[in-house]
Amino acid sequence: MNETIRFTLNNTPITITVDRERPLLWVIRHDLALTGTKYGCGQGLCGSCTVLVDGTAVRSCQATVGEVADSEVLTIEGLAAGNDLHPVQQSFVEHDALQCGYCTPGMILQAASLLNRNPTPGRAEIIDTMENNLCRCGAHNRIVRAIEAAAEKLNGGG
Amino acid sequence: MIERLDISTQTVSISRRDFLKLSATGLIVFFTTGDLALFTGEVDSAPLPSDFNAFLRIGEKGMVQCFTGKIEMGQGVVTSLAQMLADELDVAFEQIEMVLGDTDLCPYDRGTYGSLTTRSFGPALRQAGAEARAVLLELAAKHLDTAVADLVAERGEIFIRQRPQRRVSYQELTEGTRIEHYVSGTVQPKSPGEFKVMNRARLRSDALEKVTGEAEYAADIRLPDMLCARILRPPAHGATLRTLDTSGAESIPGVRVVHDGELVAVLHEKWDMADIALQRIRATFDEPEPHVDTDSIFAHLLEVAPSPSTLAAGGNLAQGERQSQSVVESTYHDGYVAHAPMEPHTATVHYDGDSATVWPSSQTPFPARDEAARTLGLPAEKVRVISPYLGGGFGGKTRNLQVQEAARLAKLTGKPVQVAWSREDEFFHDSFRPAAVIQIRSGLDKNRYLNFWDYHVYFAGDRGAEQFYDIAHHRTSSHGGIWGVSSGIHPFAVGAWRAPANNTNTFARESQIDIMAAQAGTDPLDFRQSHLQNRSLKGVLTAAAKRFGWKAAPAPSGLGRGIACGVDAGTWVATVAEVEVDKTSGTVRVTRVVCAQDMGLCVNPEGAAIQMEGCITMGLGYALSEEIRFSGGTIHDNNFDTYEIPRFSWLPKIETVIVDNVDSPPQGGGEPAIITMGGAIANAIFDACGARCYRLPMTPTRVKAALAVSG
Numbered sequence: 001m002n003e004t005i006r007f008t009l010n011n012t013p014i015t016i017t018v019d020r021e022r023p024l025l026w027v028i029r030h031d032l033a034l035t036g037t038k039y040g041c042g043q044g045l046c047g048s049c050t051v052l053v054d055g056t057a058v059r060s061c062q063a064t065v066g067e068v069a070d071s072e073v074l075t076i077e078g079l080a081a082g083n084d085l086h087p088v089q090q091s092f093v094e095h096d097a098l099q100c101g102y103c104t105p106g107m108i109l110q111a112a113s114l115l116n117r118n119p120t121p122g123r124a125e126i127i128d129t130m131e132n133n134l135c136r137c138g139a140h141n142r143i144v145r146a147i148e149a150a151a152e153k154l155n156g157g158g
Numbered sequence: 159m160i161e162r163l164d165i166s167t168q169t170v171s172i173s174r175r176d177f178l179k180l181s182a183t184g185l186i187v188f189f190t191t192g193d194l195a196l197f198t199g200e201v202d203s204a205p206l207p208s209d210f211n212a213f214l215r216i217g218e219k220g221m222v223q224c225f226t227g228k229i230e231m232g233q234g235v236v237t238s239l240a241q242m243l244a245d246e247l248d249v250a251f252e253q254i255e256m257v258l259g260d261t262d263l264c265p266y267d268r269g270t271y272g273s274l275t276t277r278s279f280g281p282a283l284r285q286a287g288a289e290a291r292a293v294l295l296e297l298a299a300k301h302l303d304t305a306v307a308d309l310v311a312e313r314g315e316i317f318i319r320q321r322p323q324r325r326v327s328y329q330e331l332t333e334g335t336r337i338e339h340y341v342s343g344t345v346q347p348k349s350p351g352e353f354k355v356m357n358r359a360r361l362r363s364d365a366l367e368k369v370t371g372e373a374e375y376a377a378d379i380r381l382p383d384m385l386c387a388r389i390l391r392p393p394a395h396g397a398t399l400r401t402l403d404t405s406g407a408e409s410i411p412g413v414r415v416v417h418d419g420e421l422v423a424v425l426h427e428k429w430d431m432a433d434i435a436l437q438r439i440r441a442t443f444d445e446p447e448p449h450v451d452t453d454s455i456f457a458h459l460l461e462v463a464p465s466p467s468t469l470a471a472g473g474n475l476a477q478g479e480r481q482s483q484s485v486v487e488s489t490y491h492d493g494y495v496a497h498a499p500m501e502p503h504t505a506t507v508h509y510d511g512d513s514a515t516v517w518p519s520s521q522t523p524f525p526a527r528d529e530a531a532r533t534l535g536l537p538a539e540k541v542r543v544i545s546p547y548l549g550g551g552f553g554g555k556t557r558n559l560q561v562q563e564a565a566r567l568a569k570l571t572g573k574p575v576q577v578a579w580s581r582e583d584e585f586f587h588d589s590f591r592p593a594a595v596i597q598i599r600s601g602l603d604k605n606r607y608l609n610f611w612d613y614h615v616y617f618a619g620d621r622g623a624e625q626f627y628d629i630a631h632h633r634t635s636s637h638g639g640i641w642g643v644s645s646g647i648h649p650f651a652v653g654a655w656r657a658p659a660n661n662t663n664t665f666a667r668e669s670q671i672d673i674m675a676a677q678a679g680t681d682p683l684d685f686r687q688s689h690l691q692n693r694s695l696k697g698v699l700t701a702a703a704k705r706f707g708w709k710a711a712p713a714p715s716g717l718g719r720g721i722a723c724g725v726d727a728g729t730w731v732a733t734v735a736e737v738e739v740d741k742t743s744g745t746v747r748v749t750r751v752v753c754a755q756d757m758g759l760c761v762n763p764e765g766a767a768i769q770m771e772g773c774i775t776m777g778l779g780y781a782l783s784e785e786i787r788f789s790g791g792t793i794h795d796n797n798f799d800t801y802e803i804p805r806f807s808w809l810p811k812i813e814t815v816i817v818d819n820v821d822s823p824p825q826g827g828g829e830p831a832i833i834t835m836g837g838a839i840a841n842a843i844f845d846a847c848g849a850r851c852y853r854l855p856m857t858p859t860r861v862k863a864a865l866a867v868s869g
Contacts, residue, residue, distance in 0.1 A: 001515070008820070022430055022431075023430055024705060025430075025824065026428055026429055026430035029429070030427070030428040030430075031182055031428075031698070033380065034371070035371070035374070035375075035377070035378035035380070036370070036371020036372070037503070038375070038377075038500070038549070039377065039429075039499075039502070039578070040500050040502075040578055041583065042515070042581055042797075043580075043581070043796050043797055043798075043799065045426055045797060045799055046500065046581075046798050046799040048500055066482030068693075076369075076370065077371045077372075078371060079370075079501040084368065087371070088367040090447070092365065092369045093365040093366060093369055094361070095762060096361050096362055096365065096768055098232075098362070098365060098368055098369070099232030099233070099234070099362075099550075099772060100231055100232030100501070100547070100548060101232065101365075101367075101368030101369075101373050101547060101549070102375065102499075102500040102547045102550060103500045103549075104368050104369060104502045105369075105371050108369060120556055123830065125551065125810075127807050128807075129676065129805045130806045131805050131806050131807055132806065133806075134500065134798060134803060135500070136498055136500050136550050136552070136776070136803060137232045137497055137500075137550060137772045137775075137776075138772035138774065138775025138776050138804070139768070139771075139772070139802070139803075140773065140775060140806050140809045141775075141809050141811075142342035142768070142771070142811075143806075144806065155483040156472065
């Protein structure tokens with residue numbers, strides 16, 4: 001049953017009329033027409049659909065749109081500040097930390113969530129946090145190095 | 159040899175690509191099918207289109223459009239092809255705009271596979287670039303009233319060497335005019351000493367789009383009135399529909415149900431709503447009795463194998479066997495492996511009754527066009543395929559089943575249709591790497607030198623089967639390949655999987671070589687080197703061992719390192735893996751991998767290194783965990799919960815070495831480094847603990863069983 005749901009999407013308050021039980025992923029991709037958030041497995045197993053909800057990584061294929069009412073939702077399209085890439089995005093570019101790019105939005109948002117929580121993660125914590133984000137091209141080691149470099153940059157280094 | 163073409167005798171009928179052919183201005187470099195000899199290694203018996211094709215166009219603002227039928231799936235050709243063209247044309251890398259996989263604009267291409275882009279399309283593109291530059295120099299000589307020999311081309315401008323202020327840009331030379339040039343083959347591309355862009359590390363040029371979410375994939379296409387389709391799949395391959403009740407699906411507002419022959423689909427504007435509708439369909443199927451499963455498949459393959467073809471032979475097998483001190487007979491098994499790209503197969507089709515446009519996730523845009531045309535009953539030239547980025551392919555996105563589905567549904571509904579497979583669809587309809595058996599009998603002579611090698615491969619395929627060691631008496635036989643095998647062999651589709659056949663063959667060969675080295679009591683690296691003549695192969699073995707810090711010792715040394723080598727797509731590769739084996743659980747952890755590769759001229763060392771890292775990482779999967787479990791046509795692994803692909807914590811330290819060889823033609827880079835992973839890890843496990851694994855993947859259970867056998 002459709003109802004009105006309000007939340008903040010990429011720093012802009014929005015109101016949509018939608019069945020609150022629909023998966024957030026598909027509301028983002030269809031109703032909100034943002035396609036940077038990817039479907040990969042539909043069961044929260046791969047991380048391609050990761051978005052930030054109030055700064056924390058969430059699998060949007062497993063969350064319902066009702067669950068994010070009154071929250072702040074950030075997708076890959078909202079991570080850069082205008083033309084200024086987020087340090088994690090910039091770092092992925094500089095480290096060639098991607099190949100096909102399909103898992104990349106989820107990887108970047110998962111990493112951003114980690115740095116929101118802990119700006120100085122060690123390598124073990126980075127690996128542990130990224131463990132359930134799958135990449136088939138094999139960019140893993142570069143992704144880890146990119147996250148380390150982004151953390152350094154965020155902390156005034158680099 | 160490149161076929162010479164006389165421009166004046168060209169009679170080319172006007173068909174399509176009107177923009178390029180008729181209205182576009184600038185310098186356009188074309189080739190016709192007579193030039194196909196340009197594409198070394200790409201020629202087969204398939205009929206080729208007779209119309210002409212453009213490689214490149216120098217147009218407005220000095221921008222250079224590069225047209226290629228190849229697609230970008232992560233392998234980095236969007237960057238490396240632009241590097242080649244920038245160098246040949248003497249323009250800045252940033253001036254190149256890549257147009258990939260658009261069947262209306264790009265030269266015909268069979269598909270992006272086999273690591274052919276750099277070694278086959280590359281030389282042709284470089285030739286076109288070199289000739290475009292020659293034309294520009296001639297135009298500039300007229301414009302500046304001087305001789306071509308006095309001119310220098312640099313960053314899209316041409317100037318007189320002695321008077322650099324007298325200059326003219328490519329843009330000025332071509333603006334507002336139309337200059338056609340056909341590839342003649344008479345201009346020499348640059349030599350490595352002249353490279354400024356090629357053979358230099360360059361970051362991916364598509365990264366910005368991909369980190370911001372702007373990069374478009376097939377499922378990101380949005381068309382007015384488009385419907386998303388979910389298709390009813392049987393529970394098993396070979397199952398047939400018995401009863402069907404779609405009333406539950408039809409009761410959802412906005413859902414359309416299509417039942418056409420064996421095709422049952424539900425469509426809705428939104429994928430998730432179509433998915434709910436699919437779940438409300440009640441269907442029963444007749445399923446065939448399963449007669450093979452994950453473990454019985456190997457005996458089945460041996461049973462149904464056709465008579466062999468001999469791929470290579472030398473000496474006298476019987477004599478070799480007689481002279482052997484003892485014969486080691488081994489059987490190797492390899493299971494079905496999924497491609498599992500992160501992006502499932504997708505296609506979007508817009509059909510207006512007279513023509514169609516298709517956006518597929520496909521490694522083969524031109525065959526995809528032909529599939530769509532056949533399905534829609536249109537001539538091929540009425541169908542245009544536009545290739546978005548691919549979210550991984552690995553050989554799995556070549557069949558275009560989803561294109562047929564989307565085209566069929568677009569015709570049946572009269573609406574634009576997007577078919578985006580679910581992950582479960584992806585596992586069900588994948589064309590798996592085939593399960594295979596390899597039997598090897600080999601022996602050492604009294605000098606502990608290999609002199610007997612009898613190799614039989616069943617169904618893996620031929621690539622990489624031929625051995626390259628110095629063995630006096632040898633034979634390589636192949637029983638059934640990957641393609642064209644008759645029904646009743648595999649219970650579902652199989653096909654090319656990154657470096658098809660070569661992973662299985664290299665695993666078996668390199669394991670057996672290690673067994674022979676151990677029998678000879680010789681260090682596995684020394685044993686290989688002493689049986690090799692090929693300088694490239696010896697070179698990569700030396701390079702990998704040196705970077706690793708290999709110290710000679712016969713296996714099992716307890717050090718837990720293993721080596722394997724091979725050749726794929728013209729590239730020589732050697733890999734050293736270091737492992738830790740938990741003897742209690744059988745768990746193998748790969749701690750370090752060093753890989754050396756001789757790929758001839760390396761166009762983008764950064765891109766090549768990334769491909770090697772990707773191969774090594776993907777190789778961990780087929781070596782340690784990846785295997786499709788099944789009973790008959792029922793696939794038990796249908797998502798990432800049970801089908802385990804490598805994760806962050808599995809990653810070893812990876813070091814890549816690209817052997818400098820700029821004077822040799824460029825070879826493949828997307829596949830070679832994956833072929834050695836199974837063998838290197840198997841040999842490292844043996845070196846660590848004396849357990850020899852004969853079956854991939856080397857799961858903890860199998861490693862434990864091998865440990866028990868080794869005592």
